[in-house]
Amino acid sequence: MALLEVDNLQVEFATDRGIARAIDGVSFEVNEGETLGIVGESGCGKSVTSLSIMGLIPRPPGRIAGGEIRFAGENLTRLPEKAYRKLRGSDISMIFQEPMTALNPVFTIGNQISDVLRRHKGLSRKQARARGIEMLAEVGIPAPEKRIDEYPHQLSGGMRQRVMIAMALSCDPKLLIADEPTTALDVTIQAQVLELIKKLAADHGTAVILITHDLGVVAETCDRAAVMYCGKIIEQGPVDALFEYPRHPYTAGLLASVPRIRPDRLPRLPTIPGIVPDLLDLPRGCRFRDRCGQALERCGQFDPELNADNDAATVAACFNPNPVVTA
Amino acid sequence: MDTLQYALRKLVTGIPLVLGVTFISFVLMVYFGPDKTYDLIGKNATPEQIAEIRADLGYDQPFFVRYGDYLRELVTLDFGYSDSTGERVSRILARTIPISLALTLPGFILGNALGVLLALIAGFFRGGLIDRAIMAGAVVGMSISFLIIIIGFQVLLSSSYGLNYFPVRGWEVYSLGDYLYYVTVPTLAIVFVSLGYNTRFYRAVVVEEMNRDHVRTARAFGTPPAKLLFRNVLRNAAIPIMTRIMFSIPLVVISGSLLIESYFGIPGVGKVTYDAITTGDQPILKAVVGATAVLFVLTLIATDVMYKVIDPRVSLK
Amino acid sequence: MNATTTTEAAPAPRKQSESLWSKAVGKFLRDRWGMASLLVVLVYLGIALGVWAGLWGTDWNTLTPTINAEASAEHWFGTNRNGQDIFERAIFSTKTAFEIGLVVAILSTILGAVMGAISGFFAGRWPDEIILWLKGVLDSIPFYLFVAAVAFALQGYAFSMHVAMVATFWTTTARLVRAEVIRLKGFEFVEAAHALGVPELRIISRHIIPNTTHILLVQATITFVSAIKSEVILSFLGLGVKNGVSWGLMISESTNEVTTGFFNNFLAASAFLFVLVMAFNMFSDALQDALDPKKTG
Numbered sequence: 001m002a003l004l005e006v007d008n009l010q011v012e013f014a015t016d017r018g019i020a021r022a023i024d025g026v027s028f029e030v031n032e033g034e035t036l037g038i039v040g041e042s043g044c045g046k047s048v049t050s051l052s053i054m055g056l057i058p059r060p061p062g063r064i065a066g067g068e069i070r071f072a073g074e075n076l077t078r079l080p081e082k083a084y085r086k087l088r089g090s091d092i093s094m095i096f097q098e099p100m101t102a103l104n105p106v107f108t109i110g111n112q113i114s115d116v117l118r119r120h121k122g123l124s125r126k127q128a129r130a131r132g133i134e135m136l137a138e139v140g141i142p143a144p145e146k147r148i149d150e151y152p153h154q155l156s157g158g159m160r161q162r163v164m165i166a167m168a169l170s171c172d173p174k175l176l177i178a179d180e181p182t183t184a185l186d187v188t189i190q191a192q193v194l195e196l197i198k199k200l201a202a203d204h205g206t207a208v209i210l211i212t213h214d215l216g217v218v219a220e221t222c223d224r225a226a227v228m229y230c231g232k233i234i235e236q237g238p239v240d241a242l243f244e245y246p247r248h249p250y251t252a253g254l255l256a257s258v259p260r261i262r263p264d265r266l267p268r269l270p271t272i273p274g275i276v277p278d279l280l281d282l283p284r285g286c287r288f289r290d291r292c293g294q295a296l297e298r299c300g301q302f303d304p305e306l307n308a309d310n311d312a313a314t315v316a317a318c319f320n321p322n323p324v325v326t327a
Numbered sequence: 328m329d330t331l332q333y334a335l336r337k338l339v340t341g342i343p344l345v346l347g348v349t350f351i352s353f354v355l356m357v358y359f360g361p362d363k364t365y366d367l368i369g370k371n372a373t374p375e376q377i378a379e380i381r382a383d384l385g386y387d388q389p390f391f392v393r394y395g396d397y398l399r400e401l402v403t404l405d406f407g408y409s410d411s412t413g414e415r416v417s418r419i420l421a422r423t424i425p426i427s428l429a430l431t432l433p434g435f436i437l438g439n440a441l442g443v444l445l446a447l448i449a450g451f452f453r454g455g456l457i458d459r460a461i462m463a464g465a466v467v468g469m470s471i472s473f474l475i476i477i478i479g480f481q482v483l484l485s486s487s488y489g490l491n492y493f494p495v496r497g498w499e500v501y502s503l504g505d506y507l508y509y510v511t512v513p514t515l516a517i518v519f520v521s522l523g524y525n526t527r528f529y530r531a532v533v534v535e536e537m538n539r540d541h542v543r544t545a546r547a548f549g550t551p552p553a554k555l556l557f558r559n560v561l562r563n564a565a566i567p568i569m570t571r572i573m574f575s576i577p578l579v580v581i582s583g584s585l586l587i588e589s590y591f592g593i594p595g596v597g598k599v600t601y602d603a604i605t606t607g608d609q610p611i612l613k614a615v616v617g618a619t620a621v622l623f624v625l626t627l628i629a630t631d632v633m634y635k636v637i638d639p640r641v642s643l644k
Numbered sequence: 645m646n647a648t649t650t651t652e653a654a655p656a657p658r659k660q661s662e663s664l665w666s667k668a669v670g671k672f673l674r675d676r677w678g679m680a681s682l683l684v685v686l687v688y689l690g691i692a693l694g695v696w697a698g699l700w701g702t703d704w705n706t707l708t709p710t711i712n713a714e715a716s717a718e719h720w721f722g723t724n725r726n727g728q729d730i731f732e733r734a735i736f737s738t739k740t741a742f743e744i745g746l747v748v749a750i751l752s753t754i755l756g757a758v759m760g761a762i763s764g765f766f767a768g769r770w771p772d773e774i775i776l777w778l779k780g781v782l783d784s785i786p787f788y789l790f791v792a793a794v795a796f797a798l799q800g801y802a803f804s805m806h807v808a809m810v811a812t813f814w815t816t817t818a819r820l821v822r823a824e825v826i827r828l829k830g831f832e833f834v835e836a837a838h839a840l841g842v843p844e845l846r847i848i849s850r851h852i853i854p855n856t857t858h859i860l861l862v863q864a865t866i867t868f869v870s871a872i873k874s875e876v877i878l879s880f881l882g883l884g885v886k887n888g889v890s891w892g893l894m895i896s897e898s899t900n901e902v903t904t905g906f907f908n909n910f911l912a913a914s915a916f917l918f919v920l921v922m923a924f925n926m927f928s929d930a931l932q933d934a935l936d937p938k939k940t941g
Contacts, residue, residue, distance in 0.1 A: 016671070056546055060454040089548030096547075101540040105640055106562050116548045151639045167548065347781035355793035466929070470922035472876045474895055475914045482902050495903075581786040586877060590899075604792040605882060616789055623784040 001073060002029035003207050004053070004175055009067035011045075011052055014060060020279040021065070022048045024231040027306075030175065035201065035208040037222035037239065039215060039254070043276060044228040046211045050177045053209075054094055055084045072174070090120035093168035093206075095197075097180035099160035103152040109136075109163050110148035113170055120171045135166035139196060158189035165196060172204050179211045194221055215258050219243055227251050230276055230287040233306065237314025247314055247321035249292050286319070294320050330635070334628050341624030348620035349401065353394050356612050362386075397613055401621070406614040411606050416614045419599055426498065427584040427595035433510060434517025435579050439572055441518065442525025447556045449526070450533030461526065468523025477516045477590050484512050496592040513587045528571060529564075536564045565637045573630045577622040581615065664858075664935075671934040678930025684923035688738055695739035703729055704736035704889055712906050722908040724894075725901055733889050734912045740890040741872045741920065744806065748871035752810045753864040756817025757856065761848050763818060764825025772822075779815040787812060787874075791883050802886045805878055809871055817863040824856050858935035865928035869921055876917065891917045 011023035023045045030036045038046045051057050053069055055076060069076040071092065076084070088094075096102040104112060113135060114128035123131060129148065136144035139162040152160055161181065168176055178197060182190040198221050201208045210221055218225050219239060226236035227250065235248040246252040253272040274291035277283055283290060285300040292299070296319050304317045311324040364380050372380075378387075385393050400406050406416035449461040483489035493512045500506050536542065537560055545559045561568075584597030592598070596615065603611035634641045672678055695701040705728065713723040721730035763775040782790075794808035801807075828834055829852070837847050872891075878884035879892030880899075894913035902910050 054547055056543065085549040085551060087549070088546070094547040096540060096544060098540050102544045104541040104545065104559055104563070106638060115550075119549060153640050164544075343777055344780050344784060347777060348784050351781060352785060352789070352793055355790075355797040359797035360793075466925050467922065470918055470925050472873055472895075472914070472917060472921075474876050474880050474892075475910075475918070478895070478899060478902060478910060479914075482907075486903070488902075488905055577784070578786060581789070585786075585788055586881070589881070600786075600789065601881065604789070607796070612789065612793075616785060619786055619789075620784050 003032045003034075003072060004030040004209075005068075005070040006049070006053070007068045007070065009049070009052060009069060010065040011048055011057060011062060012065045013062045015280065018280050022062075022231055022279060023052065025067070026228070026231075026233050027067075028226050028233060028236060030207050030209060032174070033202075033205055033207055034224065035198070035210060035222045037218035037225035038209060038211045038228060039213065039218055039225055040228035041213060041276065045231040046228050047179055049228070050094065050179050050209065050211055053177060054088060054092065055079070055081075086120070089116050089168075089173075090171040091173055092175045092177065093171070093173040094177045094179065095161070095164050095168050095181045097183050099157050099164060099184060102164060103160055105152055108149050108151055109155070113148075113163070113167050116167055117170055131170065132166075135170045136163070138169075138200065139163070139166040141166070158185055158193065161185060161189075161193055162196065165193070165200065169200055169204055169206065173206055175209070176201060176206045177209045177211070180213070181210070182217065183212070183214070190217075197221070215243075215254060227254070230282075231279065232287065232317065234288065234318070235314055235316040236306070237312075241313030245313070245322070245324070247309075247312055247316040247324070248288075248318045249294055249320075249322070250288050251316070252322060253291075286317075296320050330632055334632060337628040337631060338624070341627060344624055344627075345401075345617075345620045346398075348623075349397060349617055350394065352613070352616040353397050356616070357393070357397070357609055358390060360607065360609060397617075400613065401617040406617075407610045409603075409611055410608045411602070416610045419611065420596060420614060420618065423594060423596040423599050424580075426593065427580055427588065427597055429500075429506070430498075430510060430513055430587065430593060430595055431517060431579055431584050434514040434521070435575075435583075437514065438518045438521035438525055442522055443529050443561070443568060445522070445526045446529030446533045447561065449530045450537050450560070451552060451556060453534055453537070462530065465523040465526045465530075468519065469527070470523075471520075473516070473520045473586060474590075476519050477587065480512050480516050480519070481590075484515070496590075498591075498593040498595075509593075513591060513593070516587065517583065525571075529568060532564045532567045533560055536560045539563070562637075566634060569633055569637065570630055573626050573633070576626060577619050580622075581619055668858075668934040672930060675930045675934065677926055678934070681923040681926035681930065684919065685927055688920050688923070689742065691735060692739045692742040695736055701732055701736035701739065704732045706732075712901065712908075715908065721912040724897060724909045725906075730894075730909050730912045733894055734891070734916045737889055737891045737894060737913065738916065738920075740885060740888055741875070741917075744809075744875050744885075744890075745868040745872045747806050748809045748813060749864045749868040751806075752813040752867050753817055753860050755810060756814035756863065757821055757853065757860055759814060760818035760821025761825055761853055761856070764822035765829070765844065765848055765852065767822070767826050767829075775818065779818060782812050782815055785812075788878070788881060788883070791878055792881075795883055800886070805875070805884050809874060813867050813870060817860065817867070820859050820863060821856050824859055825852050828852050828855055862928060862932045862935065865924060865931060869924045869928065872917070873921060 006026060006028050009023050009026045010021060013020045013022055026045070026049060028036065028038075038049065040046045048057070048062075052064060053071075053076070057064065064077050067077070071087070076087075079087075103109065107115075110129060110132050113132040114123075114125065117123045117128040117131055118125070121128075121131075133144045133148055136147060141147050141159060141162055147155070147159075152163075155163065165181075176197075181197065182193050185193060194217060197208065197210075200206075208221075210217065212218060222239050224237065225239050225242050226233045227242070227248065228234070229250050235242065235246065235251045242251065243255065246255055250272070253270070256270040257272060259269060272291055277287055277290065283300075285298075285302055286292070286295070286304055289295045289299045298319055302319075304319050306315045306317045308315045309321075309324060312321075364377060364384065364386070381387050385396060388396075404417055408414065409416055409419060412419075445461050445465075449458040452458045481495065485491065485493045485495045494509060498509050500509055541563075542555065542559050545555055550559065581597065581600065584593075584595050585601050586597070587593065588595045588597035589601040599611060600615050602608065603615070691700075708719075708723060708727045708729065710719070710723050711727045712725055713719055713727075715722045719729050719731065721734065723729055724733070759775050759779075763772045766772045785793075790812060791805060791808040794811065795801075795804040798804040798807065834847060834851055837851055842850075875884050875890055876892035876895060879890055880896040884890065884892050891913040894909055895917075898907075898910035898913065901907070
């Protein structure tokens with residue numbers, strides 16, 4: 001049994017113009033100690049997926065319309081709010097994108113870490129503070145016994161993200177969801193923070209879901225990855241295979257459009273033509289069809305499901321995938 | 328020490344405001360105000376007597392001398408004697424302001440506390456049924472005139488056509504029991520008239536704060552609702568809430584008590600002001616306007632100093 | 645309620661880019677409570693126009709021999725202690741309310757828009773400093789005292805209440821307009837106009853003021869409500885309506901009647917006032933929702 005099993009998840013939002021189904025039948029698994037990357041453009045539903053796992057979809061306007069999220073065998077979609085709160089921050093933790101605003105500005109960082117430790121671990125004020133200093137040291141914050149009494153605005157963005165990581169791992173969670181943890185940071189800091197997450201997750205035996213739009217981040221940190229498009233997973237599999245031999249045209253397009261140092265300079269960077277369809281006005285059939293160079297006639301009639309091909313290392317939701325290349 | 332220095336510097340910047348308020352009210356109420364000469368004069372006065380009275384009232388002085396006199400009165404807190412009763416204005420104020428505070432403070436505090444509480448509840452369930460019910464109630468509350476509320480409560484609670492539990496008018500307070508007896512109906516009226524506006528304002532503040540990233544972080548770390556609301560939301564919303572409360576103090580004490588006191592016949596500063604308006608008692612009006620302006624400046628400073636206490640990011644420069 | 649939280653879900657652009665106004669109108673038309681409240685306001689406006697045209701409410705001042713009469717077919721809401729028909733008076737007062745509300749709302753919105761625009765455009769320079777100072781001063785004078793002072797200075801001029809209201813109500817509008825103008829100034833189209841050498845006054849009148857119309861509309865409705873609510877208090881204090889009759893005068897008349905158990909005058913004026921204020925408040929809310937650019941649905 002996997003640590004986390006997301007099974008045919010559907011999440012809807014009520015908007016002024018109607019019901020938007022932000023997540024439409026998403027399924028994936030995360031094993032203990034594993035790192036799964038979820039990749040996609042902004043608006044594809046990757047953050048909604050993570051908030052659904054945390055049980056933090058704003059209701060209303062959002063609601064889980066169907067499917068299950070099983071964590072250690074327990075269906076979270078039916079979990080009472082009180083039991084859910086015990087899980088958040090202890091067994092499942094989360095790091096957010098914006099280190100500048102994600103911490104409470106009016107409390108010291110020590111106060112905020114202690115709050116989590118005292119709630120979930122039942123530590124005393126003193127014990128929590130000691131553990132807080134330990135955690136700050138572990139995430140590489142210099143002079144932690146001094147820093148612990150500072151306010152978030154006194155720290156740099158990278159330092160704040162380290163504080164978030166310390167807070168998230170303070171209760172030794174089984175699963176850590178990192179939602180674009182490095183997007184808002186300077187490039188030089190990004191690598192350090194990623195490395196830190198990777199190392200600490202391994203030390204604490206924590207499984208990680210890394211949500212990002214940055215394929216480079218996935219390539220460096222993840223074991224497996226799922227590519228989302230317009231509320232659906234359109235391809236998933238081991239990172240090596242996914243990057244080497246993408247089967248779905250969208251995955252292939254994403255990979256091609258990453259700027260990188262190439263042996264021959266391209267006349268121009270390849271892009272995926274067209275725009276993401278409106279969730280309130282989805283086309284019939286495959287959602288990627290309008291932007292796809294290899295669409296068939298059936299693509300306009302039926303929506304392809306994730307389909308395993310015995311020869312391929314990844315599963316893709318496509319009627320006309322790129323051919324399987326065997327190494 | 329820093330704070331004191333800051334407060335003093337702020338005090339200096341408050342001077343133009345006090346000058347403005349006193350200047351405008353001086354021009355309107357005193358310079359273009361009613362001529363009191365003939366009220367103070369007997370029948371068949373001689374021109375000499377008239378001239379004497381006018382000199383007494385300062386009417387023969389040039390404009391800026393008279394305005395300067397007003398400022399001097401404000402600084403020395405000596406506004407002379409009431410035109411109608413002959414009592415020292417400073418003594419009238421010292422006697423009536425405590426009554427007005429005792430009268431309006433309970434309603435003011437309750438109205439704000441309940442408003443914050445309802446706003447937190449509405450904000451927490453935002454978009455839901457409870458939220459919509461509270462906000463609909465707030466619009467209804469906002470739509471009822473203060474005067475209607477006062478008359479309505481008086482009829483329902485203080486007259487023989489209603490419960491008849493409380494006095495119709497007056498203020499004979501010698502004990503806590505008396506106080507509760509006289510203060511209840513005015514308090515209910517003040518709470519009722521302010522609750523709608525307060526709840527709406529505070530809900531907007533709460534909702535804005537609920538949408539912040541750090542609140543989402545707190546949720547993601549299992550913070551229970553009560554703690555979330557009081558620790559994360561309320562603590563961060565304290566600045567706009569305190570600002571509103573502080574700035575309404577000067578107006579509630581004067582304007583708020585004016586209607587209540589004149590309707591219930593309570594001898595507070597509002598009633599004194601109302602009587603001064605109707606009789607054109609200028610020394611009292613000058614004192615009240617001047618005192619309110621000074622109170623405003625002090626509030627301004629107190630609020631700024633409080634920001635620093637509430638929010639570690641604020642530094643007093 | 646809060647569609648902004650779903651941005652993750654629906655980022656795709658609309659097919660046709662509708663203008664803010666047609667979108668707002670569309671949104672307002674779909675708002676059931678907004679439409680209902682607008683209807684109520686229009687009914688009141690109809691009553692007011694009828695009074696103005698002399699179609700009804702003409703007997704508001706006629707004395708009849710029946711004093712403090714109960715409701716009857718002849719006097720729908722009874723008569724007051726002078727024997728005047730309460731229904732006629734309540735109807736006539738609708739006109740008074742609209743006169744006060746419209747005059748004060750329109751004038752103080754115009755004043756607020758002009759002052760706010762100047763203040764925002766010259767933010768940090770002396771015209772702004774002066775206007776900010778003036779706003780601070782006006783906000784620090786107790787309202788009823790200010791009205792009394794204006795009434796003194798204008799020596800019983802019938803519109804002194806209106807003048808006093810306009811002189812104090814513009815400050816809120818000006819503050820909002822100032823903030824919006826400062827925001828707009830940072831936008832590219834204004835900077836572009838600057839770079840092209842368009843004169844400042846022209847930039848204010850052609851590019852900035854039109855973009856604050858949504859604020860002005862909502863503020864005008866809020867001011868309308870404040871004006872007719874203030875009239876009630878001021879009339880009770882003897883500082884309000886001088887000629888004719890108003891709901892405020894009726895309520896202050898009724899304070900002598902309720903003590904003797906005669907409530908018709910009080911209830912009639914209160915009900916007329918409450919329904920109009922309530923409808924206007926809801927209309928104002930719906931308008932705000934429809935015009936809020938942050939709430940694109």
